[in-house]
Amino acid sequence: MKILITGGAGFIGSNFIFYERARHPDYRIVCVDKLTYAGNLMTLQNFLDEPGFEFYKTDICDRQKIYELFETERPDIVVNFAAESHVDRSIENPSEFLQTNIIGTEVLLDACRKYGISRFHQVSTDEVYGDLPLDRRDIFFTEKTPLHASSPYSASKASADLLCMAYSRTYMLPITISRCSNNYGPYQFPEKLIPLMITNALANKPLPVYGDGLNVRDWLYVEDHCEAIDFILHKAKIGSVYNVGGHNEKHNIDIVKTILSVLRKPESLIGYVTDRKGHDRRYAIDPSLIEHDLGWKPNTKFEDGIQKTIKWYLSNKVWWQNILNGKYLDFYDKFNRSKKKG
Numbered sequence: 392m393k394i395l396i397t398g399g400a401g402f403i404g405s406n407f408i409f410y411e412r413a414r415h416p417d418y419r420i421v422c423v424d425k426l427t428y429a430g431n432l433m434t435l436q437n438f439l440d441e442p443g444f445e446f447y448k449t450d451i452c453d454r455q456k457i458y459e460l461f462e463t464e465r466p467d468i469v470v471n472f473a474a475e476s477h478v479d480r481s482i483e484n485p486s487e488f489l490q491t492n493i494i495g496t497e498v499l500l501d502a503c504r505k506y507g508i509s510r511f512h513q514v515s516t517d518e519v520y521g522d523l524p525l526d527r528r529d530i531f532f533t534e535k536t537p538l539h540a541s542s543p544y545s546a547s548k549a550s551a552d553l554l555c556m557a558y559s560r561t562y563m564l565p566i567t568i569s570r571c572s573n574n575y576g577p578y579q580f581p582e583k584l585i586p587l588m589i590t591n592a593l594a595n596k597p598l599p600v601y602g603d604g605l606n607v608r609d610w611l612y613v614e615d616h617c618e619a620i621d622f623i624l625h626k627a628k629i630g631s632v633y634n635v636g637g638h639n640e641k642h643n644i645d646i647v648k649t650i651l652s653v654l655r656k657p658e659s660l661i662g663y664v665t666d667r668k669g670h671d672r673r674y675a676i677d678p679s680l681i682e683h684d685l686g687w688k689p690n691t692k693f694e695d696g697i698q699k700t701i702k703w704y705l706s707n708k709v710w711w712q713n714i715l716n717g718k719y720l721d722f723y724d725k726f727n728r729s730k731k732k733g
């Protein structure tokens with residue numbers, strides 16, 4: 392079995408590579424990543440020379456290169472993680488989000504049609520449903536909730552979902568989609584809430600919290616998300632859409648206070664900043680369909696997952712310091728030079 396993983400140098404994609412390597416050691420893995428600022432090849436350095444693992448620095452929007460890659464590699468399964476993923480950046484500059492998240496998905500779907508695959512899995516987000524009111528904690532997103540995106544990021548992800556469904560109906564392409572809540576865990580780029588707060592707190596820098604800090608997110612440990620995708624790939628019917636969530640709703644401010652308390656840092660580091668434009672108030676997933684159909688359930692309680700995550704950032708300072716000082720950007724060239732010499 393050969394599995395093509397796009398965006399595998401990013402946060403969830405790299406964790407998925409680790410997960411698949413451990414769970415299915417016989418699978419061959421092809422990782423495609425453009426290595427934008429969010430892609431860090433250092434995360435995958437232990438795999439780069441391994442048999443059964445190939446890395447391509449390629450833009451998923453580059454049709455010719457993607458077709459050549461499919462021609463050479465002939466993957467059985469494609470899992471599409473590649474995306475521009477930071478909402479704030481999508482508000483500043485939507486076009487890159489539309490390009491990668493929509494056109495990039497279209498190019499991959501076309502390649503799948505042209506060369507044939509047994510499954511295309513689109514990694515989507517709960518943000519495609521828009522948001523829920525803070526005072527109706529009895530309402531959750533189900534797979535039947537209408538798509539109602541709020542940000543350019545979520546609109547681009549919703550568009551990609553619709554394209555996948557259209558390719559399934561029109562061309563009978565074997566697709567599945569997962570829509571997951573907020574992930575946290577090792578190897579997350581330190582611009583996202585949890586790693587930003589950990590790394591700022593360690594440096595005694597202010598912890599910027601949007602608005603009143605009362606926005607609610609449903610947090611899932613990244614390994615649980617990886618397991619859900621693996622279950623969908625191996626057990627779900629073609630055409631299925633599954634919501635994936637942790638039953639773990641938290642106010643942003645409570646996350647920040649938990650991090651400060653674990654690190655024994657003062658709450659005076661918290662600094663409230665002007666709210667994000669169009670900031671969604673609450674996301675909350677009803678994951679009962681995937682639990683019922685596939686027997687998936689999250690394994691990691693938030694209290695344990697956040698401890699593990701903080702411990703990971705404490706033990707892997709070089710990983711995130713290389714991001715903060717920009718050194719991670721040189722890693723690909725060094726790897727490429729040594730490959731050519733070898």
Ligand SMILES: NC(=O)c1ccc[n+]([C@@H]2O[C@H](COP(=O)([O-])OP(=O)(O)OC[C@H]3O[C@@H](n4cnc5c(N)ncnc54)[C@H](O)[C@@H]3O)[C@@H](O)[C@H]2O)c1
Nearest residue numbers: 398400401402403425426427429430450451473474573574
């Ligand atoms: N992080 C979350 O909480 C979360 C929750 C639900 C769904 N998702 C979805 O999961 C996927 C992965 O998210 P993440 O948090 O790991 O993102 P990330 O930003 O950490 O990683 C994205 C990866 O995609 C690569 N990439 C970007 N544009 C590319 C292009 N044109 N061609 C090839 N590679 C490209 C980047 O280099 C990076 O390695 C995304 O599709 C995102 O929408 C994320």
